[in-house]
Amino acid sequence: MTNLSFLPVAAGDWHVLDTSILIAFFAAMVGIIVWVLKQREETSQDYFLAGRKAKWLEIGSSIFSSNIGSEHLVGLAGAGFVSGMAMAHWEMHAWMILVLGWVFVPFYDRIKIFTMPEFLEHRFSSRTRTVLSMISLVSYILTKVAVTVYSGGVVFGTVFGIDSIEIMGRTVDFFWVSAIGLVVITGIYTILGGMKAIMYTSVLQTPVLLIGSVALLVLGLNAAGGWGNVVEACGDNIHLIRPHDDPEFPWTGVVFGSMIIGFWYWCTDQYVVQRVLSGKNQTQARRGAILAGYLKLLPVFIFLIPGMIAFALFKQGKMDVESSDAAFATLVSHILPIGFRGIVVCGLLAALMSSLASLFNSSAALFVGDFYKKYKPEASEKNLVIVGRIATGTIVLLGILWIPVMKVFSNVLYEYLQAVQGLLAPAIASVFIMGVFWKRTTPAGGYWGLTIGFILGMFRLVLNVMYGAKNGVVIQAAKLKDRVLSITADSHIDIMGKLETLKQGIAEHLPNAGGEAQMQVQKAIEALKAGGDGTQASELLAKSETLLSQLFVQQHGLLYRIAAINWLHFCIILFLLCIAITVVVSLMTAAPTPQQQHYTYFSATKEEREETRRSWNKWDIIHSAIILGIVIAFYAYFW
Incomplete structure (x- = not known):
């Protein structure tokens, strides 16, 4: 179970330099969004798929930053603190992103689909499409949006150390102001800028997140006295493979269950696949997936291992950790120097906003592609973009309305939300595997x-x-x-x-x-x-x-x-x-x-197979082999 009540920094440690970095980050975000708004969007492909003109850097960065959410920033370090490497299997699915790039990018490009449910309609029937659309929309709003919005409210409130503020003579819990503010700000730039705004802001957000987190890893290892001390402190929890009768992570369940969930998420979920569908061509989409594969190797090192470092420092008596879920935050407040705290907080907010923006856009794309166009096939491209913006605004509103439920039941809901993807994935993964192959x-x-x-x-x-x-x-x-x-x-x-x-x-x-x-x-x-x-x-x-x-x-x-x-x-x-x-x-x-x-x-026809063959070269193979080699080496070391 992951508790969402955490402090990303200690309020007393916040410095004017950190504030300046935060302001500069938001100024850069605004500049990118203004530039995107000057690029005319005339069709629904422009709005939802960035006109299918995205290149590998934007695609890979967007996949990674969209994937990194509150469950990584809060839960993964907490998991490292409690259970060591047990949860690393889900983060080492970089090889599954290669399946997306090499197997499904050519397939999706050939059939020219707009959404995943659209594929099910062509392959099966309209009722199958409707079922998947409903499943996807409900899961987005009640799980991903809800958790991200709640976490964002907590982040904003604790970053500035504010419990409440006065609004029109009334004292208001700052949680509500910050959570609603996060949703509205993210919703505005998603509504106005569409997928292009998400793609280009991700290019800024990803390095900011990585710089702060890598600094935390390096300085944390130094404080713990080196990697050897961390291994000694964690004991058997350093291993990936647990006994078959382990009550939480039996190897039989982890190895095969994580692959089912990974296939569903990386190869069939609109939330992720929409990024490669935005690619200019197969080459750019595949290389974006390869870049995302490289980036996906990092969360274990920048989020999970810091949790293990926090556990080592706790056992050494060098740091007091109130709960496992405060591991990442406690490291930030105790280990990082002035300035780097601002960078890490920018990374926290960047991840939350990117995840939320991606959810809004993917949900709107599903609504327009799978419901509105179905009943209004004669709708103009301009009308589709307008309806997409209205749909995004509606999802923003639903996210706000769900906040009170999350605030009251957050601990219980968050515990069960971890199992939701394990319950949704089998049905969707099976229908895609059988339908495609x-x-x-x-x-x-x-x-x-x-x-x-x-x-x-x-x-x-x-x-x-x-x-x-x-x-x-x-x-x-x-x-x-x-x-x-x-x-x-x-x-x-x-x-x-x-x-x-x-x-x-x-x-x-x-x-x-x-x-x-x-x-x-x-x-x-x-x-x-x-x-x-x-x-x-x-x-x-x-x-x-x-x-x-x-x-x-x-x-x-x-x-x-x-x-x-x-x-x-x-x-x-x-x-x-x-x-x-x-x-x-x-x-x-x-x-x-x-x-x-x-x-x-x-x-696929002979011409289509030849087009796919022309879309890659030896360097695509070499980089894919490097990613697979790193995954294999990781399993060999932590087995």
């Missing part, structure tokens, strides 16, 4: 695979809301069962605190039936206090874990069993189920038409 996939097969998969994913999400907290108690017992075996003087107090929290959780969720489970935890605490090696405490916690699982199954039956399946394993099961549904239904229904089969990967 199997000509026999029928409209009915694609529709039912996507629809049933989405329904089952949302059913699991409801179960998460109902029983997730109870399952969390069982997972906590399983984690502590392993941790007490390697207890040290440094971790003794921390583990004792977690055991007491576990007891409280059992009492909360099993007030009348959890006495035996609580007793086992209490005996484990007493065994550790007696100075044991942790073996007895581990056995007692294993008994507590078993008792808790049995009691929750007795209370809720099959529904709890489904909710208790590891979320990554559930992602894999759901993906395979969607594939099976698509295959069975396709074999039971009439084969797709030749026109529908044209929208498959292997239907």
Whole structure:
């Protein structure tokens, strides 16, 4: 779980130089947007796809800056603090961006689509297109927009150390002012400038984010006494691959589940694919994807490892970290010199604004391409741009309206939002894989695979809301069962605190039936206090874990069993189920038409294949090989 309440800098450390850097950054942003507005936008392709004239630098920078959001700036460092390298798999999907560049860029360029749902209509049917559009819009507004807007409000409020301000004689929580301000400012430049504004501002935002974060990494390693001290402090958490029965990150789930989510996100999500669709040609789009692949190697080093550094400094007694989620912020306030704090804050705001702008534009593109044009096919290009701006403004308004919900339920929502992509990805990934690579996939097969998969994913999400907290108690017992075996003087107090929290959780969720489970935890605490090696405490916690699982199954039956399946394993099961549904239904229904089969990967003509071959050279292969080599070396080192 990631808590969004964090401080990017300590208010007392803010300096006039940092303020000057922040002002200069926004001035540069305004200058870029004004320049973009002078470039006439006459068609919907201009507005949503930058006229399909974007080059590799803008494409790669936009993919990266759009990907980096609050879950990286807040959650990834926190994950590094708590679980070390466990979450690095998702950040090392640079190789999946190469799949986008080498496999899907030529395919999308050949079929000349505007949105991902548009492809599903050509390949399957209009109802399949509508289902994906609805899924995408709802997920954008209720997940990505909501989290980013809430995080932005917190960032603005804490950067300036302001709790409230006076507006027309009334005291207003500065959170509301800052959150709404972020949405409105970002919304204005997205509405006016469209994809060009997003592309060109990303070229400024990406280096700003990287400069501050790299400085934090270097200075943090120096403060911790070097990489060796960080490795020693993190212990077994330095490894990527965890046992198959790990309660959170089993290797069986991580390896395959992360690939399913990665394929959905990098190769089929409108949010990302829209950037390569903006490319001037296949060459520029592919090289933009390759650049994004290089950049995607960085988050582990500039966000996750700083969290591990913060943990090392905490264990060394050099830095007090209030919570894991404050790891990145605490490093900024303690490690960075004056001036660099301003750069990091610019990077924080740049990432938030870029993610938000990309969401607004992608959502508007989906609405115009998949709903408005469908019912108003005679609409002029000028009208489409106007409707796109209105749609963006509506999404801005919905983002603002969702803020009160995020403010009240942020902790609970953010915990479950982490699982949403694992529930959405299987259905969408399966329908694209089957639709693109199997000509026999029928409209009915694609529709039912996507629809049933989405329904089952949302059913699991409801179960998460109902029983997730109870399952969390069982997972906590399983984690502590392993941790007490390697207890040290440094971790003794921390583990004792977690055991007491576990007891409280059992009492909360099993007030009348959890006495035996609580007793086992209490005996484990007493065994550790007696100075044991942790073996007895581990056995007692294993008994507590078993008792808790049995009691929750007795209370809720099959529904709890489904909710208790590891979320990554559930992602894999759901993906395979969607594939099976698509295959069975396709074999039971009439084969797709030749026109529908044209929208498959292997239907390219000889001329189209030759055009793709001319679009790359040896340097594209060399750079792709370098990225793959770095990924392989990373896994070999941290295995």
